[in-house]
Amino acid sequence: MAAAASAQDASHGSPRQHDKYDRLVAAAQSVSKLKVAVAHPCDATSLGAVIEAFALGLIDPILVGPQDKITATAEALGKDISELRVVEAPHSHGAAATAVDLVKSGKAEALMKGSLHTDELMGAVVRREGGLRTARRISHCFVMDIPGHDTALIITDAAVNIAPTLEDKVHIVQNAIDLARALGVDPVRVAILSAMETVNPKVPSTIEAAALCKMADRGQITGGILDGPLALDNAINLGAAKIKKIESPVAGQANVLVVPDLEAGNMLAKSLTFLAGADAAGIVLGARVPIILTSRADSAITRLASCAVASLVADAQRTRLAIPEV
Numbered sequence: 001m002a003a004a005a006s007a008q009d010a011s012h013g014s015p016r017q018h019d020k021y022d023r024l025v026a027a028a029q030s031v032s033k034l035k036v037a038v039a040h041p042c043d044a045t046s047l048g049a050v051i052e053a054f055a056l057g058l059i060d061p062i063l064v065g066p067q068d069k070i071t072a073t074a075e076a077l078g079k080d081i082s083e084l085r086v087v088e089a090p091h092s093h094g095a096a097a098t099a100v101d102l103v104k105s106g107k108a109e110a111l112m113k114g115s116l117h118t119d120e121l122m123g124a125v126v127r128r129e130g131g132l133r134t135a136r137r138i139s140h141c142f143v144m145d146i147p148g149h150d151t152a153l154i155i156t157d158a159a160v161n162i163a164p165t166l167e168d169k170v171h172i173v174q175n176a177i178d179l180a181r182a183l184g185v186d187p188v189r190v191a192i193l194s195a196m197e198t199v200n201p202k203v204p205s206t207i208e209a210a211a212l213c214k215m216a217d218r219g220q221i222t223g224g225i226l227d228g229p230l231a232l233d234n235a236i237n238l239g240a241a242k243i244k245k246i247e248s249p250v251a252g253q254a255n256v257l258v259v260p261d262l263e264a265g266n267m268l269a270k271s272l273t274f275l276a277g278a279d280a281a282g283i284v285l286g287a288r289v290p291i292i293l294t295s296r297a298d299s300a301i302t303r304l305a306s307c308a309v310a311s312l313v314a315d316a317q318r319t320r321l322a323i324p325e326v
Contacts, residue, residue, distance in 0.1 A: 020145045020152040021279065021305040024183065025056065028308035031315040033060045034110055036292070036307075037099035039121050040065040040092045041114035045296060047073045047081075049303035050112070054084065058307045062087055062108055065095040092116035096124035100132060103289050110310045112292040122160070125287055136286035137161070137171035140293065141179050142269050143309050145302075146278040153236070154180055154256045158265030159293065160284065166208050169258065170221060173212060175285040176256045177224040182316035183309065191235035191254035192228025193264070197246060199229065205260035212258075224256065225249050232257075232268070281305035283313065290314055 028034075036059045041047040047070065053059045063070050063086045074081045087102070089095040096116060102108040111132075113121050125132045140159035143152050156176045161168055173190060180188040192209035199206045209228030216226040227250035233240040238252030246252075259265035272278040279302040284291035290310040294303050 018145055018301050021301050024305050024308040028058050028311040034311040034314050035060045035108045036110045036112045037062045037064055037102040037108035038112040039099040039114050040095035040116040042069040042073055043115035044077055046114040048077055051079050053307040064099045065089050092120055096121045100124045109314045110289045132287040137168050138286040139172040139175045140284050141176055142280040142282055144278050144280050151255055155269050158269045162262045173221055173258055180256055182313045185255055188224035189250040189254045190224045190226045190256040191230045191250055192258045194229035197230050197234055281309050283309050
């Protein structure tokens, strides 16, 4: 794909391959085009990503925001948006609310963040009246393309749940498993991370990891193979797992990493991005529809990959029962 081939490594400015994201985009191009309500795409970065995703056949966007600002942004980019539908909203708060309403009315299958703060969009999503809550806890997943790592790696939750409880983590894990399956991952190997691989009563995350694994054994979490607690090294490196004499179908080959809390997840994801040259496509799950969350620092291929991930999730949701609403 041309967009991927020309993408630049954020830390070095040199081209690199994005085979994992290329495969995601190709898979998304084979399913129905995703109808996306884009909240306040009023800067060059957010609008440009929408236009490119539309051109690649990934999304069918509805641009929600002040029409004069959207038009001016398109003109500054030298892009023609006459084929795209624009729904007027006076400001970013209004755009978030209107975008959510488009989903509620069935006119959109997903949300996408434009040039507004994440809290504005998520505030409209989680509002008690007219929001998009379900019986699931809302959580965020990074789908990371890491140089030198054979497969995309899902990291959760690094952006929404600050200090999740054990009950929250059940939903976080299930959301991540459902995402992995939507992306065609089989088997889904989930590592519940901590600082060590043994259960230590003084380290609460190790106890929660053990509880989550037993819950999976009893069918309270389904669709994936869980193990934990695992330290990061023996979760993703077979050599490290062998040195520690850990025998497990997950250890050394995890494709989903569940972190203890937002701080740990955020530091892990950003370390991979800025020290290892990884890209991090972002998506929020557990609401009625997938929510595409991008950062101002994201590369073009990362934004396209986020759209592709949302499209594959929505396609999977079309073929199974929807999560029950609250």
